[in-house]
Amino acid sequence: MLYVVLSLFVLACLAPLLHRYTGRHSGSLLALVPATLFSFFAAQLALVSQGEVLSQRWLWFPGMDIHLSFLLDGLSLLFALLITGIGTFILLYANRYLEGHPALGRFFLFLLTFMGAMLGLVLADNLITLFVFWELTTVSSFMLIGFNHENAESRQKAHQGLMVTVIGGLALMTGFIMLGFAAGSYELSDILQQDLTGHALYLPMLVLILLGAFTKSAQTPFHFWLPNAMAAPTPVSAYLHSATMVKAGIYLLARLQPTLGDSAAWMLTLSAIGAITMLTGIFLASRATGIKKVLAYSTVMALGTLTMLLGLGTEKAALAAVTFLLAHALYKGALFMIAGILDHEAGIKDFQHASGLRHKMPKTCAVAVIAALSLAGVIPLFGFVAKELLLEAVLSGSHWQIALIIATVLANIFVVLVAALLAIKPWFGEEIATPKKAHDPGIAMLSGPMVLASLSLVLGLFPFIADKWLLQAAASAVYGNQITDYLALWHGVNLPLLLSLTSLCFGLLLYSQWPRWRQFTSGVDRLSAFGPEALYTKMMAGLVIFAGWQTKVLQNGYLRNYLLTTIATMLLLVGWAMLRLEHFNITFDLHDVKIQEATVFLILLVTILSAVLVKSFLAAVALLGALGFAVALIYVFFSAIDVGITQVLVETITVLLLVLVLYRLPEFRKLSSNMNRARDAVIAISSGILITLLVLLVTNARDMEGISSFFIANSVPEGYGRNIVNVILVDFRALDTLGEIFVLALVAIGIYAMVHLRTGSKPVTNADKRLASELKRMNTTQGDKK
Amino acid sequence: MTTLMAILIGCLYAASIYMMLRRSMVKLLIGLILLSNAANLLIFTVAGLERGVPPLIAQGAETITGPTADPLAQALILTAIVIAFGVLAFAVVLLHRAYEVIKTDDMNEMKGTD
Numbered sequence: 001m002l003y004v005v006l007s008l009f010v011l012a013c014l015a016p017l018l019h020r021y022t023g024r025h026s027g028s029l030l031a032l033v034p035a036t037l038f039s040f041f042a043a044q045l046a047l048v049s050q051g052e053v054l055s056q057r058w059l060w061f062p063g064m065d066i067h068l069s070f071l072l073d074g075l076s077l078l079f080a081l082l083i084t085g086i087g088t089f090i091l092l093y094a095n096r097y098l099e100g101h102p103a104l105g106r107f108f109l110f111l112l113t114f115m116g117a118m119l120g121l122v123l124a125d126n127l128i129t130l131f132v133f134w135e136l137t138t139v140s141s142f143m144l145i146g147f148n149h150e151n152a153e154s155r156q157k158a159h160q161g162l163m164v165t166v167i168g169g170l171a172l173m174t175g176f177i178m179l180g181f182a183a184g185s186y187e188l189s190d191i192l193q194q195d196l197t198g199h200a201l202y203l204p205m206l207v208l209i210l211l212g213a214f215t216k217s218a219q220t221p222f223h224f225w226l227p228n229a230m231a232a233p234t235p236v237s238a239y240l241h242s243a244t245m246v247k248a249g250i251y252l253l254a255r256l257q258p259t260l261g262d263s264a265a266w267m268l269t270l271s272a273i274g275a276i277t278m279l280t281g282i283f284l285a286s287r288a289t290g291i292k293k294v295l296a297y298s299t300v301m302a303l304g305t306l307t308m309l310l311g312l313g314t315e316k317a318a319l320a321a322v323t324f325l326l327a328h329a330l331y332k333g334a335l336f337m338i339a340g341i342l343d344h345e346a347g348i349k350d351f352q353h354a355s356g357l358r359h360k361m362p363k364t365c366a367v368a369v370i371a372a373l374s375l376a377g378v379i380p381l382f383g384f385v386a387k388e389l390l391l392e393a394v395l396s397g398s399h400w401q402i403a404l405i406i407a408t409v410l411a412n413i414f415v416v417l418v419a420a421l422l423a424i425k426p427w428f429g430e431e432i433a434t435p436k437k438a439h440d441p442g443i444a445m446l447s448g449p450m451v452l453a454s455l456s457l458v459l460g461l462f463p464f465i466a467d468k469w470l471l472q473a474a475a476s477a478v479y480g481n482q483i484t485d486y487l488a489l490w491h492g493v494n495l496p497l498l499l500s501l502t503s504l505c506f507g508l509l510l511y512s513q514w515p516r517w518r519q520f521t522s523g524v525d526r527l528s529a530f531g532p533e534a535l536y537t538k539m540m541a542g543l544v545i546f547a548g549w550q551t552k553v554l555q556n557g558y559l560r561n562y563l564l565t566t567i568a569t570m571l572l573l574v575g576w577a578m579l580r581l582e583h584f585n586i587t588f589d590l591h592d593v594k595i596q597e598a599t600v601f602l603i604l605l606v607t608i609l610s611a612v613l614v615k616s617f618l619a620a621v622a623l624l625g626a627l628g629f630a631v632a633l634i635y636v637f638f639s640a641i642d643v644g645i646t647q648v649l650v651e652t653i654t655v656l657l658l659v660l661v662l663y664r665l666p667e668f669r670k671l672s673s674n675m676n677r678a679r680d681a682v683i684a685i686s687s688g689i690l691i692t693l694l695v696l697l698v699t700n701a702r703d704m705e706g707i708s709s710f711f712i713a714n715s716v717p718e719g720y721g722r723n724i725v726n727v728i729l730v731d732f733r734a735l736d737t738l739g740e741i742f743v744l745a746l747v748a749i750g751i752y753a754m755v756h757l758r759t760g761s762k763p764v765t766n767a768d769k770r771l772a773s774e775l776k777r778m779n780t781t782q783g784d785k786k
Numbered sequence: 787m788t789t790l791m792a793i794l795i796g797c798l799y800a801a802s803i804y805m806m807l808r809r810s811m812v813k814l815l816i817g818l819i820l821l822s823n824a825a826n827l828l829i830f831t832v833a834g835l836e837r838g839v840p841p842l843i844a845q846g847a848e849t850i851t852g853p854t855a856d857p858l859a860q861a862l863i864l865t866a867i868v869i870a871f872g873v874l875a876f877a878v879v880l881l882h883r884a885y886e887v888i889k890t891d892d893m894n895e896m897k898g899t900d
Binding site for chain 1: 787788789790791792793794795796797798799800801803804805806807808809810812814815816819820823824826827828830831832833834835836837838839840841842843844845847848849850854855856857858859860861863864865867868869870871872873874875876878879880881882883885892
């Protein structure tokens, strides 16, 4: 399966090249690959429908339990078939839809990457691998939504989709790590064997994972990005909405239900958020007039419904969820492609400008009507089967029955309205002129919707085909156990059927009053100023302002402010850690001080104090020299002869250098205010005290043997030298010394460059002078004219 | 003696930090010199002070028995002294050059990035 996923990425990289050489047939050629993959997956149906789970694993980061492992069960197979199957038609369709677009090659690159990422996501067995693919879908969908990148609005929408899903992705990653930690494994096949609802980390991990799934699947209040994602070319919308992207969140929820689903928190959150999303989506759909917009909001409705079903947690709900998913993919894919056809062949984007197209576009009309009937859930289409199951599942649910059934029926009424809009409005009634000369598109564009719509019909008439081959296995994977329910077209006259009929009637009634309904609810538009999208915009603006403010405060350009911040932070952190110490063991021990040491100490104190206070630069340099030599004396007193010698040498050169170079610099000036001086003095003195305490503390706290004994023992046998310090420098740590030499060489080069290469003050050439005088002359003549 | 050294190091650090916080760039330089001395002495003291036992192995002996000063700390300080000199030399020339170009020694006027 690794090769299956990889093949799409490889193909994606080759797509632009292929497009260059094959021109207008590139899309059809590329479509062969997903078609092949589709047949590969279809060939697995026989095994998987028996309840087999295929898995493969390649080691990736074995030490971290991260593998390229893949798993194919009913649920993955359902998604894989949708992704490759619909993907094939999308490629064919896009090839015609975007024909002649200059960046078509790039488009195929993005689309195939997206397809590969999505396929990897649904097949991945490892949480981290899954997450990698998850983020890949986010990134590639960003590219797709912002495909028309010359359009500012398109860019902004792509950005919005990216931000919302990336924030969710971040939460998801944390949730995954918790999940892997709690389960002791990152492999889904291990995790799914466990029930983690009792684990201490259950709630935080649930919240984080749900956040990831909800943002991806556009659940309220994150639903706003999905309709905006229609900035993408229509084939992309069709693909995003029907089989991929937004379904990734649903896939994740369905996938993890056996492990995380058996708790009140899961059930109540999912059914509540799902129901709210369902109602929000369909309500907004009923108010929109743009065809794509209506479809997009109805996708939000479908996603809400799926989430709600997953929240019910029963066997019936699992079956209903996968059935609804399949039905939705079939009709939504078809409808979106038809919306694209209307735009492409007739120039129509809005219901209000379309009427009576059935004569000019008879085939498209027929397909649209079938797909819309499936959306409405009219017998004998597959949408009907799904809707019956949905109602049954909600009716037999364990909690909030009444509220959920009311919500579902209400949503269904509006779904019927939306379906009627799609099935009737553009096609029937009086014929009006269209911006373009309307006609049926060619087979390349129509094949997708035709196949998907006829599948809706076939599976509706013979639901057992889907049931036996695929949905049983898929629902079992969601439910966690083998399910015994089955699909049927006709369940007899029962409550779900009655509810279904009721919603059909009310929906049609509403359709006849549609303009009035829109007017009636026009107040809602004003509410959108307080909606989640407005909040999002404000948040982003706030983020930019905050970032600007923070940069201005922290990166203020004053060296000493950076220093001040660093030192103050160190003071606080180290001081705090010191205060919390249990054994504050400091001894003041002065009895072993020799007279010469005390003298040097006093000399040093005086030089330090005067170096700080003197007003003359030359005096300060002299004092520094004295200080350096006194320090050398300390080294000599305490057995560091080599260090002492080096210090004397270096100190001599330093004083020479300072005198040579710095006598050209200005004398000391008093620049800071007294206030600042006092502040700096306080900070400096507290740091000094802190360091003193630290030294005393550390010298009393040596409880481990140093590593010097190794050097002492091995200096002669290994390094053949008797001066251990030398042996360390040129033998044991010779590489460090080499590094030191490099540093000095670099310094020398740098100094040479600064002294000799004066790029700052270029000598003025004659040409420059001429140019300047020319400019001056022109300015004066212009001034004269005025 | 450790106590005296600790006080000395504290004074050096305090003086260097105070000098580095000044606006005059020459004072910044002096702060830098003080800081490197302070850091060297800190390493030296923390490794332990020993009088009169330099880490030298007597002729004919294989190793040192009995107490000796820590050779590793001394090796580190040797490296540090030389590197500090390199940094100082670079800083001196850099500041000198900066003064030539912008004609000021006030760090407050050196806050642009270009």
